[in-house]
Amino acid sequence: MFDYGEACPISMATSVLCERWTLQIVRELFFGSTRYSEIQKYIPNLSPSLLRDRLRFLEEQGIVLRKRCGSGNRFEYHLTPSGKALAPVLTELGRWGMRYAREGMTDKQNTISGLMRDFAGGINVEELPSGDTVVQFHLTDLKDDPKRYIYIRDGVVQECAQDMGFEVDVYITSTLPTLTRVWYGEIDIHRAIDAGLVKLVAPPVYQNNLRRWLGISSFATDNPRIFAS
Known part of the structure; x- marks a missing residue:
């Protein structure tokens, strides 16, 4: 940990949080890893x-708690109260990054x-038909495991790399870079479909309602510059 030697709370916080990859690890813990x-x-x-x-x-700093998982030599990592208190920090950092540092x-x-x-x-989920929905993504630029699935059952959404054998309702075919651009609001999903960058096969109820049920990053929806550029 680098000591800036300043009586300043910003310096004290950055001495803990600004080590390389530290905030990305905290981000993943917030996402549920x-x-x-x-x-x-x-x-x-x-x-x-x-x-x-x-x-x-992070464990030494009291941001993460390491807990033994079961009786074996496996551990889980969980955010402590001080770790969970970083939520607004990460949110505002993401908003700033999307607004001012998203080039490239x-x-x-x-x-x-x-x-x-x-x-x-x-x-x-509220914008989907009642009952179960299965969405298949086919990433044509990936050689290994190019298909992924999102299962919506009883209002619960689950991402999975395996075909569980359920009937697919929505087929989305594209590339990883294109769908990344769609997620971050750089290209509208319908414009991507019209340009042939995304192929969508689904009943009309899914196609006509696509923008409302297939969301994009909140950092994009919070940023008026995305849609003004």
Whole structure:
């Protein structure tokens, strides 16, 4: 931990939070990751050794609590009250980043796991027909596991990499970069369909209501510059 040597709360906070990858790890804990392997899946550019160091550091700072999972040598990581208090910090940081530092963002690497989790979290169940809905995403630019599924059952949304055998209601075919741009509001989903960047196969009730049930990032909807640019 770097000591700025200043009697300043901003310096004290940044000495804890601004180590490389620290806030990204906290972000994943907010998204529901609790296992070491889950965090690593969503932050593939973070080396295993550095992830261990950062988790240990967050534990020492009282931001993360490590708990043994079952009787084996497996652990889960959970945010403490001081960790949960970072929610508005991350929210405002994301809003600032989208408004003032988003240039070239969607040209950078994204993961299919992270993107599908985002889309699943953005589903507006109230705008879907009653009963179950299954959405299949086919990412044509990915060689390994190019299909992912979002299952909506009894009002609960679940993202899954496996075909559970249920009838698919909505087929969405595109590429990872295109759907990343759609999620962050750089291109409207209907414009992407009209341009042939996204292929949608679904009954009219899903097609006509697409914008209302398939959400985009709240950072995009909060940012008027996205739609003005």
